[in-house]
Every structure is written in structure tokens, then in C-alpha cells.
Amino acid sequence: MYNYSLFQWMMFFFVYCFFGWCIESTIVSISKRQPVNRGFLRIPMLPLYGTGAVLILFLTIPVRENIIAVYLVGLIGATVLEYITGMIMESLFKMKYWDYSHHRFQLHGRICLTSSLFWGVLSVALMESIHPPIEHWILSLNQTVVSVGVCITACLMFADTIVSARAALDLAKVLEHLSAAREEIERLGLQLDELREAAQQQIEDIREGKDKLKEHMEEMKKQLSELSTARESEIAHLGFFKSGLLKGHPTAYSKKFNLTLRELKERMYTKKR
Numbered sequence: 675m676y677n678y679s680l681f682q683w684m685m686f687f688f689v690y691c692f693f694g695w696c697i698e699s700t701i702v703s704i705s706k707r708q709p710v711n712r713g714f715l716r717i718p719m720l721p722l723y724g725t726g727a728v729l730i731l732f733l734t735i736p737v738r739e740n741i742i743a744v745y746l747v748g749l750i751g752a753t754v755l756e757y758i759t760g761m762i763m764e765s766l767f768k769m770k771y772w773d774y775s776h777h778r779f780q781l782h783g784r785i786c787l788t789s790s791l792f793w794g795v796l797s798v799a800l801m802e803s804i805h806p807p808i809e810h811w812i813l814s815l816n817q818t819v820v821s822v823g824v825c826i827t828a829c830l831m832f833a834d835t836i837v838s839a840r841a842a843l844d845l846a847k848v849l850e851h852l853s854a855a856r857e858e859i860e861r862l863g864l865q866l867d868e869l870r871e872a873a874q875q876q877i878e879d880i881r882e883g884k885d886k887l888k889e890h891m892e893e894m895k896k897q898l899s900e901l902s903t904a905r906e907s908e909i910a911h912l913g914f915f916k917s918g919l920l921k922g923h924p925t926a927y928s929k930k931f932n933l934t935l936r937e938l939k940e941r942m943y944t945k946k947r
Contacts, residue, residue, distance in 0.1 A: 679817075681817070681820050681821050681824045682812055682813070682820060683728065684824045684828065685812050685820055685823065685824055686724075686727065686728060686731070686805075686808065686809075686812065687724040687725070687727070687728050688719065688724065688824070688827045688828075688831075689724075689808055689812070690723050690724040690726075690727035690728070691719035691720055691721055691723055691724035691831075692718055692719055693723065693727075693804075694719075694720035694722065694723020694724065694726075694727075695712060695713055695718045695719050695720045695723070696718070697723070698712035698713065698720055698723075699711060699712040699713075699718075714763070714838055714842070715831065715834045715835065715838050716834055716837070716838060717830055717831065717834050719831060721831075722755070722756065722759055725755060725759075726751075726752045726755055726756070726793070727800060727805075729751050729752065729755055730747075730748045730751060730752060730797045730800060730801075731800075731805070733747045733748070733751045734747055734748060734797065734801055738801060741798055741802070744797055744798055744801050745794040745795070745797060745798050746794065747797070748793060748794055748796070748797020748798070748800070748801075749790050749791065749793050749794030749797065752790075752793035752794075752796075752797065753785050753789070753790040753793055756784065756785050756789065756793070757781065757782075757784045757785045760772065760782075760783075760784035760785070761782075761784060764784075766839075766842075766843070766846075769842075769845070769846065769849065770783060770784075772784075774786035774788075774789060777789075909938065909941065912938070917942060921942060924939065
């Protein structure tokens with residue numbers, strides 16, 4: 675075991691990429707109750723699983739006879755790989771292609787305890803059950819067949835990676851533009867609400883001022899009416915002696931009250947006629 679050529683290593687990588695896609699797509703499809711093409715690429719391959727499997731094979735060489743050591747080394751190695759891969763993809767494409775934030779014992783949504791334990795179990799299963807028959811099958815293949823298969827698959831994966839990366843970068847730009855537009859809409863909406871509230875407050879102030887002005891005018895009218903009535907009543911009840919004084923001195927003059935004096939005289943003379 676482990677005395678493989680470069681093309682055999684690459685063959686293992688592609689096989690485990692495919693197995694990883696099958697595992698992930700099956701789990702997610704069952705949870706979502708609909709078919710889901712799990713993964714970054716369009717072809718049925720998950721490079722994370724292929725890289726993880728090859729990494730586990732390398733890391734477990736010194737401890738391959740100890741199942742517990744295989745479990746722990748595989749758990750740690752694959753977990754670190756998953757975290758780094760998630761961090762790089764988030765940095766490049768501005769979004770998470772998997773998220774464990776809703777799991778307990780998670781770190782930044784990139785790894786979680788459940789996933790890490792699964793990696794450990796998968797590492798043991800890989801070394802004890804999965805890899806031996808795959809190893810036997812690939813080693814039994816003609817080297818020319820392996821080389822041709824690896825080259826074709828590598829070209830397909832390379833082309834798919836370029837297309838998927840471009841699509842992911844374009845999606846990141848679209849998300850950035852849409853997010854900026856949403857923030858601008860929210861900002862303008864808040865400003866519009868503030869202006870609407872200010873306008874409503876001004877309208878309320880105007881209405882309140884109008885009501886107060888109307889109330890003040892009514893009060894002034896009432897006072898005017900009361901003063902006019904009281905004045906007319908006082909004029910009507912001047913009395914015999916006061917009226918006599920005015921009548922007996924038609925040329926009487928008052929510098930301070932001349933307008934009122936003239937009014938009383940005119941009323942008396944008008945009434946007399």
C-alpha cells in the first residue's frame with residue numbers, strides 16, 4: 675500500500691471526489707426532500723472529499739495499524755482542511771458554501787463537532803473498508819487506461835473549476851451590487867419615513883395652530899361683543915344729569931376723550947331729531 679504512481683494518486687483523488695459527492699448529495703437531498711447537486715462544481719465531484727481522502731492516506735501512514743490513531747489523525751487533518759477550504763472560499767467568493775452555524779460546538783460556521791466526528795469515522799472506514807478494494811481495482815487497471823482516464827477527468831474538472839469559479843465570482847459581484855442597492859433602498863426608505871413624519875408633524879402643528887388661532891379669534895369676538903354691549907348699555911344709561919351736561923355745553927371739548935365726547939354728542943343730537 676502507498677507505493678502508487680502519480681496517476682494512481684490522481685485516480686484515487688477523483689474516485690473519492692465522486693464518492694464524496696454521492697455522500698453529500700444523498701444526505702442533503704434526503705434532508706431537503708428533493709434532489710440536490712451538492713458541491714461547487716457542476717460535475718458529480720466534491721474536491722474537498724478527494725483532497726481529504728488523499729490527505730488522510732498520507733497522514734495515517736505512520737499510524738495505519740492503530741485504529742484510534744487513524745481516527746484522531748483523520749479527524750484533525752480533515753477538520754483543519756475543511757476549515758481552511760471554507761475560509762479561502764469565503765474570502766474569494768464572499769459567501770459560505772456550507773454553514774454549520776446552527777450546529778452546536780461549531781467554529782465560524784466552517785466546522786462543527788458533528789462534522790469532525792464524521793471525518794474521524796470516515797477515516798477509519800476509509801482505511802479499513804473503503805480503500806483496500808478501490809486500491810485493488812485501480813492497481814489492477816492497465817496503466818494506459820488509468821493515464822487516459824485521469825487526463826480526461828482532470829481536463830473536465832479543470833474546465834468545470836474555471837466555469838464554476840467565474841460563476842461564483844460573478845455571483846459575488848451580483849450579491850454585492852444587490853446588497854448595496856438594498857442598503858440604499860433602506861436608507862432612502864428611512865429618509866422618506868423621516869420626511870413623512872416631519873411633514874405630518876408640521877401638518878399637526880399647523881392644525882393645532884389653526885385651532886388655537888380660531889379659538890383665540892372666537893375669544894376676541896366674544897370680548898368684542900361683550901365690550902360693545904357694555905359700552906352701548908353705559909351710553910344708553912347716561913342719566914338725566916350727564917345728558918344735561920352734554921346738551922347744555924354743545925361746544926364742550928376734551929383733549930383726551932374728544933372722540934368719545936363727539937360720539938356721545940352725535941348720538942344725542944341724532945336721537946333728539
